[in-house]
Amino acid sequence: MHELSVCLAMLNQVSDIAERERAANVTRIVIRVGPLSGVVPELLQQAFTIARAGTIAEQAELLTEEQPIRVQCLRCGSECEARANHLVCCECGDFHTRLISGDELLLASVEFNR
Amino acid sequence: MCDTCGCNVTHGNRHLIEAGGKHAHTEDGGEAVEVLQNLLSENDHQAGHNREHFARHQVLAINLMSSPGSGKTRLLESTIDALQDRYRIGVIEGDLETENDAERIRRKGVQAVQITTGTACHLDAHMIHQALHRIDLDELEILFIENVGNLVCPASFDLGQHLNVTLLSVTEGDDKPAKYPVIFRTADHVLITKSDLLAVLDDFTPAKAEQAVRQLAVEGPVTLISAKTRDGFGPWLEWLGQQLERMTIRQNDTQPAANLR
Numbered sequence: 001m002h003e004l005s006v007c008l009a010m011l012n013q014v015s016d017i018a019e020r021e022r023a024a025n026v027t028r029i030v031i032r033v034g035p036l037s038g039v040v041p042e043l044l045q046q047a048f049t050i051a052r053a054g055t056i057a058e059q060a061e062l063l064t065e066e067q068p069i070r071v072q073c074l075r076c077g078s079e080c081e082a083r084a085n086h087l088v089c090c091e092c093g094d095f096h097t098r099l100i101s102g103d104e105l106l107l108a109s110v111e112f113n114r
Numbered sequence: 115m116c117d118t119c120g121c122n123v124t125h126g127n128r129h130l131i132e133a134g135g136k137h138a139h140t141e142d143g144g145e146a147v148e149v150l151q152n153l154l155s156e157n158d159h160q161a162g163h164n165r166e167h168f169a170r171h172q173v174l175a176i177n178l179m180s181s182p183g184s185g186k187t188r189l190l191e192s193t194i195d196a197l198q199d200r201y202r203i204g205v206i207e208g209d210l211e212t213e214n215d216a217e218r219i220r221r222k223g224v225q226a227v228q229i230t231t232g233t234a235c236h237l238d239a240h241m242i243h244q245a246l247h248r249i250d251l252d253e254l255e256i257l258f259i260e261n262v263g264n265l266v267c268p269a270s271f272d273l274g275q276h277l278n279v280t281l282l283s284v285t286e287g288d289d290k291p292a293k294y295p296v297i298f299r300t301a302d303h304v305l306i307t308k309s310d311l312l313a314v315l316d317d318f319t320p321a322k323a324e325q326a327v328r329q330l331a332v333e334g335p336v337t338l339i340s341a342k343t344r345d346g347f348g349p350w351l352e353w354l355g356q357q358l359e360r361m362t363i364r365q366n367d368t369q370p371a372a373n374l375r
Contacts, residue, residue, distance in 0.1 A: 002236055002267035010153045017147060027144055031153065038270035038296040039153075071331065085295040087331040095328045105153045105270070111146040 006039055007047040011055050014110055018056045023112035026057040030108040034067040035084045037105040041066060069102030157271055160239035164246065164274025171251035174361050175259060177273055179297055180281035182263030185307040185341055187215045189281065190258055192341040194222045196351055201358065204254040206245045208237040208262045215260065225249055236267035239274055255358060269297040277302040277357060284308050284318040291326035299330040303337065303353060310340040
């Protein structure tokens with residue numbers, strides 16, 4: 001539901017970058033999204049097709065690179081892949097873990113023509 | 115996450131910055147620039163600014179999140195009743211429409227500002243900043259922000275709060291944390307509300323709800339509570355007191371350094 005807000009914030013950032021780089025148009029936007037960011041890539045894509053109209057990214061494609069969820073155990077130190085609703089250590093089962101990847105919501109790169 | 119200390123660089127994106135230089139040429143002859151900035155950096159910047167406001171006025175800001183109808187406003191009413199003599203409390207209310215919740219809080223004799231978001235499903239840092247201009251922070255020690263009732267969207271927007279409290283009412287089902295991990299994962303304290311109804315609900319097991327919360331690597335307390343009977347209020351109020359004390363100690367620690375600057 002909030003993907004349109006996120007998309008508008010992204011397009012603001014992209015416009016600033018395009019202006020700074022003196023770009024004529026933006027051709028591709030690459031973002032990195034983790035499942036724990038709370039943003040659904042498919043909904044962001046839908047929002048993008050509406051929100052890009054009239055911006056410098058009107059012709060751009062949006063590429064989403066989904067990130068894996070990984071945690072590190074604070075007890076035994078193991079590092080393992082995890083699921084969104086199961087972030088416990090895969091080795092010792094302890095729930096004292098630290099998320100090392102999976103909540104990203106990053107603008108990775110912008111491609112453009114001058 | 116921020117762009118100054120590098121904490122937004124994870125093993126998943128590190129190669130992007132280590133790939134050698136920020137600019138590159140694309141296969142089709144265009145140009146590419148690597149950014150690695152949080153998509154919500156504008157919101158996060160504003161949230162940081164809000165946090166500075168709170169620090170300057172020594173106010174503890176707590177973001178309350180839950181689905182609609184799980185008892186956030188009722189919890190606040192009872193909390194204000196219990197703490198009003200001890201702490202100066204203020205409330206920011208977020209709803210799509212109406213002043214109803216702010217009016218309920220004002221009837222308790224505390225400052226309350228209503229944000230009506232129209233169609234927006236969450237509060238963001240800019241809305242909070244506007245609301246802060248309508249609140250006298252000098253008069254407060256604790257500011258509660260009651261987010262829009264929604265278990266999805268509020269989780270993605272930093273408001274500048276110090277702590278998140280997420281409510282789960284016993285009428286909602288004990289597997290809610292497993293279904294909505296993003297919002298429950300960020301909780302510093304999970305309150306299982308409306309515990310007075312447990313007597314008539316045989317399908318909600320508090321221990322199962324707590325287990326689902328722990329599966330999300332949440333270390334904070336999980337408290338069974340009823341705003342109606344005040345069951346569980348002891349631990350909740352005690353926790354609030356501890357958090358306020360902790361914040362005051364932290365701020366006193368940083369005072370000399372801040373003066374030196």
